[in-house]
Amino acid sequence: xxxxxxxxxxxxxxxxxxxxxxxxxxxxxxxxxxxxxxxxxxxxxxxxxxxxxxxxxxxxxxxxxxxxxxxxxxxxxxxxxxxxxxxxxxxxxxxxxxxxxxxxxxxxxxxxxxxxxxxxxxxxxxxxxxxxxxxxxxxxxxxxxxxxxxxxxxxxxxxxxxxxxxxxxxxxxxxxxxxxxxxxxxxxxxxxxxxxxxxxxxxxxxxxxxxxxxxxxxxxxxxxxxxxxxxxxxxxxxxxxxxxxxxxxxxxxxxxxxxxxxxxxxxxxxxxxxxxxxxxxxxxxxx
Numbered sequence: 001x002x003x004x005x006x007x008x009x010x011x012x013x014x015x016x017x018x019x020x021x022x023x024x025x026x027x028x029x030x031x032x033x034x035x036x037x038x039x040x041x042x043x044x045x046x047x048x049x050x051x052x053x054x055x056x057x058x059x060x061x062x063x064x065x066x067x068x069x070x071x072x073x074x075x076x077x078x079x080x081x082x083x084x085x086x087x088x089x090x091x092x093x094x095x096x097x098x099x100x101x102x103x104x105x106x107x108x109x110x111x112x113x114x115x116x117x118x119x120x121x122x123x124x125x126x127x128x129x130x131x132x133x134x135x136x137x138x139x140x141x142x143x144x145x146x147x148x149x150x151x152x153x154x155x156x157x158x159x160x161x162x163x164x165x166x167x168x169x170x171x172x173x174x175x176x177x178x179x180x181x182x183x184x185x186x187x188x189x190x191x192x193x194x195x196x197x198x199x200x201x202x203x204x205x206x207x208x209x210x211x212x213x214x215x216x217x218x219x220x221x222x223x224x225x226x227x228x229x230x231x232x233x234x235x236x237x238x239x240x241x242x243x244x245x246x247x248x249x250x251x252x253x254x255x256x257x258x259x260x261x262x263x264x265x266x267x268x269x270x271x272x273x274x275x276x277x278x279x280x281x282x283x284x285x286x287x
Contacts, residue, residue: 019054020061027062031071031082038084042072045079068233070262083232088116088161088173089265092214092240106199106209106244107255109176113161119169122157124193128182129154135256136215136241140179143243144251151182153191158228172229179254198253207252212244218261225258236261 030036043051048059063080066072073083090112094105104111113120131141131150140152155178162169178198180190184205189196199209221235231237242255259266 020058021065023048023052023054023058023062024065027066028069028071031066036082038082040082041078042080042082070232070235073230073232083262084171088112089267090259092266092268094269106212106242106253107176109159109174117164119162119164119166120173121160121169122176122195123160124155124157124195126191126193127154127156128152133179135179135254136217136239138241140254143241143254144179144181146181153180153182153185154178155180155190155193155196174260175225175228175258177256179256181252184252202246202252207246207250209244209252210247210249212242212255215241216266221258229258229260231260231262238264238266 027042036042042063045056045059045063048054048062049056052059063072063074066080067074071083072080074080091108094102094108110120128151131139131144131146131148131152133140133152133154135143140146141148141150144152146152157176157178158172159174159176160169161171161173178190180198184207185191185201188201188205190198190201202209217239218236219239221229221231221237225231225237226233226235229235229237238259238261240255240257240259242257243251244253244255245251
């Protein structure tokens with residue numbers, strides 16, 4: 001039996017489900033037709049009660065459906081609003097035009113936000129953890145080539161974006177953790193929650209970054225991710241594990257990021273080698 005055809009559970013909506021579903025359908029149609037645009041305030045609970053004659057919990061049940069679908073977001077003490085989708089394009093690598101190492105080669109988040117004309121900020125915390133922590137199914141210690149029982153320094157950031165005139169951006173956009181071998185960076189600026197440039201700091205320690213390996217996985221957001229990013233009950237995120245290495249292919253940093261997936265575009269650019277095999281050769285025919 002469908003969950004929506006069962007009687008309401010204790011503490012749930014006490015009226016018939018088809019009543020609040022019909023109201024949700026009406027509101028959904030008004031949103032998808034463009035009557036209400038992203039960021040618009042929707043009718044208040046009292047307004048809908050007066051217009052439709054239904055109870056308070058029925059209206060809230062309709063809004064709860066739309067919140068879980070990702071169409072509506074509640075704002076404390078202000079009401080319900082049409083959710084603004086994340087329409088950013090994230091460039092996951094610098095593309096063929098890059099000639100010199102730049103911070104955006106490792107992490108282009110700030111550059112993409114600034115290119116879109118938006119403001120950004122990060123809330124950073126620092127911790128020391130055991131290297132057995134798992135990222136995308138693999139222990140951090142294994143990703144960094146550390147002995148069992150080693151410690152890692154973790155810089156955790158909640159990232160926020162906002163409009164150009166917003167002094168303190170408040171839209172939680174993504175989560176970004178950086179994992180380093182603790183003994184390598186313990187006496188550097190990376191051990192402080194203040195902003196720090198990992199590429200320059202690692203280069204100063206003799207580990208100039210020369211490349212990275214990416215792993216990507218779309219999945220449903222966890223309860224903690226939904227809380228931190230203010231996501232609907234059922235939301236998809238894109239999880240990235242980026243392991244950066246030096247010229248000796250020694251891994252020295254793992255970036256672990258969780259991006260909202262609602263409307264975002266993730267872009268990669270790949271350049272082909274300048275020299276091609278001659279026409280007629282086995283390698284050419286195999287392409």
